[in-house]
Amino acid sequence: VFAPDGPLATKLVGYEDRPQQRELAEAIERTFADGGALVAEAGTGVGKSIAYAVPALAAAALGERVIISTHTLPLQDQLVRKDLPALQLALGSAVAVAVLKGRSNYLCPRRWQILRGSVTTREEARLVSKTLVWRTATESGDRAELNLMRGEGELWSRISANDESCDQRRCKRTPGTNCYLQRAREAAVDAGIVVVNHALLLQDARMRGALLPQAEYLVIDEAHRLEDVATDAFGLELHEPRLRRDLQRVAHSVAVTSALRDPARADPAERIRGEVERALERTTEVFDALGALLVPNAGPPEERMRITAGLRASDERWLPVELAGERLADAIAGIAFAAERIGNLGGDEDELAELEAGMAELASARRAITRGIHDPRSSDIVWLERDNDGALELHVAQTHLGRVIKEKLVDAHRAVVFTSATLAVAGSFDFALDRFGIREVAAEPLAVGSPFDHQRQALLLLPIDIELPGEDRFIEEAARLIEDVARALDGRTLVLFTSHATLRDAAARLGALESEGLAVLTQGIDGSRRALLERFTQGRAVLLGTQSFWEGVDLPGDILRCVVIARLPFSVPDDPLVQGRAERYEDPFAGFQLPQAALRLRQGFGRLIRTKTDYGAVVLLDRRVVTKDYGEVLLDSLPDARTEHLPLDRIAARVSAWCDRG
Incomplete structure (x- = not known):
């Protein structure tokens, strides 16, 4: 399938031969055949969705069902609308594919009719009007097809199939109703591949398989977020x-x-x-x-x-x-x-x-x-x-969800694959194996590196003379550097923070950029995440974000040239959840907090290089990565970028020179 003259090379538009992708696909195919659990890290650019979709289609063609779970709905939609259809066309596959989301994503026609007949506010009238025509055209009833504004999104719960008050039997007796949730579930029962998200996967696990059809194989993409979702589900x-x-x-x-x-x-x-x-x-x-x-x-x-x-x-x-x-x-x-x-x-x-x-x-x-x-x-x-x-x-x-994940997910399927771009810490998978509860049963973990040449594409800059985070002048010096870099690059800079307070403090010091025509886009102040990203892509902007911007942000090409990381992403020490989970380890810092920070740092670094033609710089302002012993673990977890240690006043010029490639 992956051969230079195979069906993907000849029929899949934009296909590139990637040895890493082929290695990952072969490992997943072996896991499906042998059974058990596989933890596989695939760096950015490997094309892991194609790597697991090919063996999934092959298994489904033999009458065995595969569930693919993602953390985010956008990746779920990408699989269903783009990757799987393109693969099926290239491979001549007729396997039925279904997407199943949490019930709150689907319109409940009966509840919609009730709201339509009892509108009392302008907001309710606007939502009914917006959904009136859509109802006649939609086949899925999925809210993702609608561009709901914030207030409308909150009202959506009034017309969604979001709780047990939605009864499919009653809907069948109500004229003009068509239960989209039930249709989606029926399609999943008839499908060889079912694409879900982690929230639904774990809700099904908590409800002992009441929501999803049984499957032989389970692929968990974006697996680094599985424990977080399981925390909420259980x-x-x-x-x-x-x-x-x-x-x-x-x-x-x-x-x-x-x-x-x-x-x-x-x-x-x-x-x-x-x-x-x-x-x-x-x-x-x-x-x-x-x-x-x-x-x-x-x-x-x-x-x-x-x-x-x-x-x-x-x-x-x-x-x-x-x-x-x-x-x-x-x-x-x-x-x-x-x-x-x-x-x-x-x-x-x-x-x-x-x-x-x-x-x-x-x-x-x-x-x-x-x-x-x-x-x-x-x-x-x-x-x-x-x-x-x-x-x-x-x-x-x-405290620990590994046992739950093993019993509810791994033991319930013939084979399970956990994959993500960020699972290993300084080359070790011990932290991931412990979190998934599969240290004793998993096959040898697999790490396939990124096809990107980070030595050529990425420059990591470490200031040698900046104040330490928490010291009096740190924010002042950080803001000055952000200004200098933004001016040098005409914007095109993403700044990642670990707290909203620090973000707001820095934003308040960047007013000079606004007067020079550069937009300073601040999370929590200037709009939703989607709105901020849309404005950033228009150019001449600096984007300041916290947690949600450390991952899932894809800004390839000339849109983004520099990522500034203000502080090492350690969890807040007094967070009760962090305290409780860290106590499981003989050394709470080395066993829990450091690996967690290393994975988050990798996610932040990964915002920069998204394609083979991207290039740019990452500036890490937290000097502890050099002065503390644990810094070696953090740096060893990052891609092999060119690394330079420079005085703060030379950073912006070096970024500009690195990015000046015509």
């Missing part, structure tokens, strides 16, 4: 505004009119409304008690706190939390008892479905109360924090 949270909405939803679903139509429902309906009122009061008590934990005897209030066994045993403020939590759990139990009585009586299907969906959310809240307050497991990490709006959230997460 975690619990108690969020005050969300809990209040869920309680009010249950009360609203038990309509007064239904009780008037059916007197037998009056008593349990009234009890639900009474219990909801009681639960709302108990919610206030719980979160007031939790909030008191964040107010120390001296000093300013804290934004987050890990709830440890020691705190539970010795802090006198914990007892009110336990008592209030018990009363709230009892109130939710009372609601559940009355809801079960109403369900047994039957009645209006829409009301019952809404009630069932609301009760499912309350059941999750009750589990969070149990695990977070009354009966935590020894493997749980529990913490309290405020969201961006100041509302309190109680979180429960598992």
